[in-house]
Amino acid sequence: MPPRKSFSEASTTAKPGCQTKCGNLTVPYPFGIGLDSGCSIGPWFDVNCNNSKPIIANNLEIxxxxxxxxxxxxxxxxRCYAESGNVTRQFRISINLFGTPYTFSEANRFTVVGCDDLARTDPIDGSCTGIGCCQTPIPKGLKTFNSSLGSLKNHTEAYSFNPCGYAFIGDEERFEFHTSDFGDMGFRHRTMENVPIVLDWAIGDLSCDQLKKNGDFSCGENSDCVDSDMSLGGYRCNCSEGYEGNPYLSPGCTDINECENNPCDEHGICANTPGSYSCSCAKGYKGDGTKDGLGCIAVNSQFPVIKFSIGLSIGLLSIFIGVTWLYFGIKKRKLTRMREKFFEQNGGFLLKQQTSNESGIFFEQNGGFLLKQQTSNESGIEFIKIxxxxxxxxxxxxxxxxxxxxKGGYGIVYKGILPDQRIVAIKKSRMMDQNQIEQFINEVIILSQVNHRNVVKLIGCCLENEVPLLVYEFVSKGTLFYHIHNNRLRIAVEAASALAYLHSAASMPIIHRDVKSSNILLDDSYTTKISDFGTSRLVPLDQTQVTTLVQGTLGYLDPEYFHTSKLTEKSDVYSFGVVLAELMTGKKPLSLDKPEEERNLATYFIMSMKExxxxxxLEPRILREGSLEQLQGIGELVKRCLNLKxxxxxxxxxVATELEGFRRFSKHPWIGHENAEETEALLGKPSGLSSDLYTINVGGVFSIENYSVPNNLDGR
Structure with missing residues (x-):
């Protein structure tokens, strides 16, 4: 379709008897040349032709x-400056369009050119689009513009290449910045000539609906009335689609003859219609006659377009289905091979080898993988699913x-919901080397042999990912550290009982090697659960110690184990002694922000006992609620646990037996009280320390170089 002519190019542009041009500018109605000449629709649309320069409103040249x-x-x-910083010449601008049918268009941009300049213009209420808000666009409806320039250092540091600064608004599409503008003294004149200010205009302040009701409608035939979008009311007239001309003058807009530009196929026939056109094919041809459609095809050699299209579509669809099936088949085989690779890489065969050697555990593959776990009383069998x-x-x-x-030292833990609606905790390990894979397998082996109500239960694992995953029972109440102020003694007894079970009642003794308050979890009923067996070790029945690479968490590590690398069950006793000290004092095992003698809790506790x-x-609450004899007795137990030897x-x-004895006292600060206030307090004071299973590991794996062992912890 040919482009529609502007209304200033219409055959009828001005009212009869009125001048149509001022210089090279054609002035279309509703504008008119001459002040009070009656050639415009209103006084604000009068154009003063002064020496062939068309002037409108407040001395603005069109x-x-x-x-x-x-x-x-x-x-x-x-604003221009001398080298000394003195102002040599300056000019402020002020354009006021209040009372006129014009506003500054959003097509303008407020622009400042200069290296050491500040420019300001008046803000408009309710707008934050560059005026008063450090933004450059011009807001819709702006009626006045005032601007002046200032400088931070009067261009004394930029004078050599930029003696002047400039500020203006203008058509964004017409201004292009060049660095040469800094020193170009002709910049101002060139910009005035080449970058115009864009003004939106509208007639009156009534909407189209209001005009129709009043019967004062100015739009002619074949035109549409359009409400102004300047937020100040008013309207304009536009020619309807397929028409052109001046919609404000009789006879209004006239039909565009689209056929003059031959919009149809070369064998087509164009027929002009009011506001549009139609195409048809000449005799001997068939089709819709359009250039962009089916065009015109000779009847005697007509190509079977429909049949060809259907056949092509079916063929392409068949190819697509085949390629898709082949792609997903190859992808599935690659995924299977990749998972087999990950299974081997994550220690699947090592796990199979290890479990085949353990009593009561074997590895089975039958449509899936299962680890069989013998319960502690041999009364039943549980399965750890892969x-x-x-x-x-x-x-x-x-x-x-x-x-x-x-997130923990060894990975991230996610909450999962299995198909049977069980809620589980899924521990996704980080990228592993061979040593870490052995630790992962070690944790699976150990938890496969443990069946104790106070040890977190392993439900299964997954070896098909790039990194292995462990699936635990979901322990909902967080870590001991979160609840260190409530139910203390019961939790301590349960934790000690679980560790005692690992040391002596399991089928093969297990040394945890990373006992700390953040590895003691609590379930919905606040039952204690020992977790994180990644660094634990199995001890053969005929041995009392194993020699290993030193691992553990700062503040809990057994000094004797650190010096000798010989791991015994007494290493767990030392770490548990630190946990008991935490329970009694409420202090962290390491506090680097405290005085030197208080930084290591174990050292501080032993010194306090000796002195x-x-x-x-102790925590004030414990002193208020417990007897001194009970507290002294528990303190002596902690002191024995923290013995260097x-x-x-x-x-x-x-330890478990002694703690159970203390628990039987009728009144003790560590005895849990089943009431709403205690439960509320339990849930209301989370700690900053976190679990290695559920949150970030405070200690992590460390090296000997960054750990200092106390030498004065002898509790004898």
Whole structure:
């Protein structure tokens, strides 16, 4: 379709008897040349033709007029300086359009040119689009523009290449900045000539609907009334689609003869219609006659377009289905091979080899993998399932961030919901080397042999991913550290009982090696659960110690184990002694922001016991609710657990027995009270320390170089 002519190019542009041109500018109605000449629709549309220069409103020289906008010659604010910083010349601008049917268009931009300049213009209420808000666009409806320039250092540091600064608004599409503008003294004149100010215009302040009701409608035939979008009311007239001309003058808009530009096929026939056109094919041809459609095809050699299109579509669809099937088949085989590779890489065969050698555990493959676990009383059999990658992806919504329970030293833990609606915790390990894979397998082996109500239960694992995953029972109440002020003694007894079980009642003794308050979890009923067996070790029945690379968490590590690398069950006793000290004092095992003698809790506790000042370091609540004899007795137990010599420490079974004895006292600050206030307090004071299973590991794996062992912890 040919482009529609502007109303300034219409055959009838001005009212009869009125001048149509001022200089080179054609002035279309509703504008008119001459002040009070009656050639315009109103006084604000009068154009004063002064020496062939068309002037409108407040001395603005018109450059062009369109159906929606008027472009006028620009005004530039400037300020120039001497090398000394003195102002040599300056000019402020002020353009006020209040009372006129014009507003500054959004096509303008407020522009400042200069290296050491500040420019300001008046803000408009309710707008934050560059005026008063450090933004450069011009807001819709702006009626006045005032601008002046200032400088931070009067151009003394930029004078050599930029003696002047400039500020103006103008058509964004017409201004292009060049660095040469800094020193170009002709910049102001060139910008005034080439970058016009764009003004939106409208007639009156009534909408089209209001005009129709009043019967004062100015739009002619074949035109549409358009409400102004300047937010100040008013309207304009536009020719309807397929028509052109001046919609404000009789006879209105006239039909465009689209056929003059031959919009149809070369064998087509164009027929002009009011506001449009139609195409048909000449005799001997068939089709819709359009250039962009089927065109015109000779009847005797007509190509079977429909049949060809259907056949082509079916063929392409068949190819697409085949390629898709082949692609997904290859992808599935690659995925299967990749998962087999990950299974081997993540220690699947090592796990099979290890479990085949363990009593009561074997590895089975029968449509899936299962680890069989013999219960502690041999009365039944539980199975630890090896999950597929799809099962765990589905249960965690593809490991979405809103399923993250926490991040630990060895990976991230997600909350998952299995198909049987069980809620589980899925521990996704980080990238592993061979040593870490052995730790992962070690944790599976150990938890496969443990069946104790106070040890976190392993439900299964997955070896088909790039990194292995462990699936635990979901322990909902967080870590001991979160609840260190409530139910203390019961929790301590349960934790000690669990460790005693690992040391002496399991089928093969297990040394945890990373006992700390953040690895003691609590379930819905606040039952204690020992977790994180990644660094644990199995001890053959004919041995009492194993020699290993030193691993553990700062503040909990057994000094004797650190010096000798010989791991015994007494190493766990020392770490548990630190946990008991935490329970009594409420202090962290390491506090680098405290005085030197208080930084290591174990050292501080032993010193306090030796100097007979235990009670000042205890939590005030414990002193208020417990007897001094009970507190002294528990303090002596902690002191024995923290003895530097492992052989002089009690066993975990002895610790559990003594704690159970203290628990039987009728009144003690560590006894849990089943009431609403206690439960509310339990849930209301989370700690900053976090679990290695559910949140960030405070200690992590460390090296000997960054750990200092106390030398004065002898509790004898």
């Amino acid at each position: 450059v062009a007029i369109s159906e929606q906008q008027v472009r006028v010659k620009n005004w530039i604010a400037f 999950f597929s990658a799809e099962e765990l992806e589905k249960s965690t919504n593809n490991y979405s961030e809103d399923h993250i329970l926490g 007979k000042r235990l009670f000042p370091i 492992g052989e002089e420490r009690p066993t975990m079974k002895e």
